Amino acid sequence: MATNFIPYGRQTIDQDDIDAVVSALTSSHLTQGPKVTAFEQAIANKVKAAHAVAVNSATSALHLACLALGVTQDDWVWTSPNTFIASANCARYCGANVDFVDIDPDTYNLCPKQLANKLAQAKQQNRLPKVVIPVHFAGQSCDMKAIHELSQEYGFYIIEDASHAIGGRYQDSYIGDCRYSDICVFSFHPVKIITTGEGGMATTQSARHAKHMRTHAQQGTSKDAEDLITQPGDWYYEQHTLGFNYRMTELQAALGLSQLNKLDDFIAKRHTAFAYYLETLKKLPITLPAQATDSNSALHLFPILIPKEHKKARKAIFDALRSAGIGTQVHYIPVHTQPYYQDLGFDWGDFPIAEDYYQRTMSLPLFYEITRSEQERVVSILTQALQEHGVLS
Numbered sequence: 001m002a003t004n005f006i007p008y009g010r011q012t013i014d015q016d017d018i019d020a021v022v023s024a025l026t027s028s029h030l031t032q033g034p035k036v037t038a039f040e041q042a043i044a045n046k047v048k049a050a051h052a053v054a055v056n057s058a059t060s061a062l063h064l065a066c067l068a069l070g071v072t073q074d075d076w077v078w079t080s081p082n083t084f085i086a087s088a089n090c091a092r093y094c095g096a097n098v099d100f101v102d103i104d105p106d107t108y109n110l111c112p113k114q115l116a117n118k119l120a121q122a123k124q125q126n127r128l129p130k131v132v133i134p135v136h137f138a139g140q141s142c143d144m145k146a147i148h149e150l151s152q153e154y155g156f157y158i159i160e161d162a163s164h165a166i167g168g169r170y171q172d173s174y175i176g177d178c179r180y181s182d183i184c185v186f187s188f189h190p191v192k193i194i195t196t197g198e199g200g201m202a203t204t205q206s207a208r209h210a211k212h213m214r215t216h217a218q219q220g221t222s223k224d225a226e227d228l229i230t231q232p233g234d235w236y237y238e239q240h241t242l243g244f245n246y247r248m249t250e251l252q253a254a255l256g257l258s259q260l261n262k263l264d265d266f267i268a269k270r271h272t273a274f275a276y277y278l279e280t281l282k283k284l285p286i287t288l289p290a291q292a293t294d295s296n297s298a299l300h301l302f303p304i305l306i307p308k309e310h311k312k313a314r315k316a317i318f319d320a321l322r323s324a325g326i327g328t329q330v331h332y333i334p335v336h337t338q339p340y341y342q343d344l345g346f347d348w349g350d351f352p353i354a355e356d357y358y359q360r361t362m363s364l365p366l367f368y369e370i371t372r373s374e375q376e377r378v379v380s381i382l383t384q385a386l387q388e389h390g391v392l393s
């Protein structure tokens with residue numbers, strides 16, 4: 001790989017972040033202490049949620065969210081095929097059946113019209129979902145108002161997978177306020193908008209859901225007086241249910257708090273870099289990511305599409321970028337085509353819009369510290385690759 005390799009995404013860690021982690025490391029708590037509580041409160045304040053529960057990954061948060069909403073083996077959970085596998089796996093952890101709703105061809109998000117059609121059919125077959133998990137792909141909110149209206153009509157819960165979308169807005173409020181959902185989940189994996197190394201957070205307006213998730217993140221135990229059958233002393237806790245160890249550490253929370261200070265700046269810079277790509281790439285025969293007017297994306301990704309008639313050239317163009325040191329990546333392999341999901345009965349052809357999108361897409365490097373000259377290099381190498389492979393004459 002070239003030494004001046006430009007990845008598709010990369011974290012930004014400054015001296016404040018380092019100092020924050022070092023100070024947590026020398027404090028009295030290394031895990032589940034005051035920094036975790038402070039980080040939860042800071043996220044809740046930022047997105048205007050009543051409750052926030054910090055855990056060790058977004059995958060854990062999605063699992064806890066499904067459990068809090070009572071998902072069991074008798075239930076169906078629906079999500080988008082154009083997502084990371086975790087959005088579907090969380091339902092499988094509960095033993096539930098998974099199904100998918102194809103995407104909108106412009107936003108690449110779960111399509112509310114397809115959702116409406118599928119719900120009408122599922123109602124006749126008595127197979128309505130208990131939970132729908134819309135994924136805010138690339139940081140742009142799904143059409144939550146429409147999805148929420150359907151949830152009122154058909155009676156399902158909503159978990160927003162906002163792993164890409166912290167700091168993004170929908171209709172002038174931050175994603176995570178759960179105005180149109182029950183629970184919202186963020187990821188702090190290094191490639192996402194802000195990082196804690198590994199980490200995740202669930203926000204909700206429901207005290208009951210928050211409590212359920214918190215209990216299940218710590219082995220199903222509680223020390224709250226209201227939950228205890230007896231109270232022999234201060235050492236005492238009770239386990240009433242089977243939970244997990246999904247705790248976040250103080251080191252992670254300290255890093256998260258420090259990163260959160262920079263969130264708006266991170267996103268503003270992504271918008272500047274995004275605008276540069278839009279402007280310089282608009283003359284090329286590729287599809288650029290469309291931005292909805294009722295939202296302000298966190299801009300996690302910059303996915304481009306090769307024209308349908310040149311879809312076979314995608315691999316060669318991808319390889320050309322990679323060998324020139326441009327760390328392009330494909331987001332996402334449709335979840336239903338994974339061998340695990342094929343074993344559950346899905347196949348190629350089931351969700352044609354997500355599949356067509358997958359065959360034509362690649363994401364260009366987009367992160368806080370990308371420089372103008374790095375972006376120029378991406379544009380010039382992409383242009384050259386499109387020429388060499390007959391997409392641009």
Ligand SMILES: *Cc1c(COP(=O)(O)O)cnc(C)c1O
Nearest residue numbers: 057058059084086163187188189
């Ligand atoms: C990254 C990601 C996850 C999982 O996040 P982790 O924190 O790595 O568990 C879930 N859903 C989507 C859409 C993601 O991109």
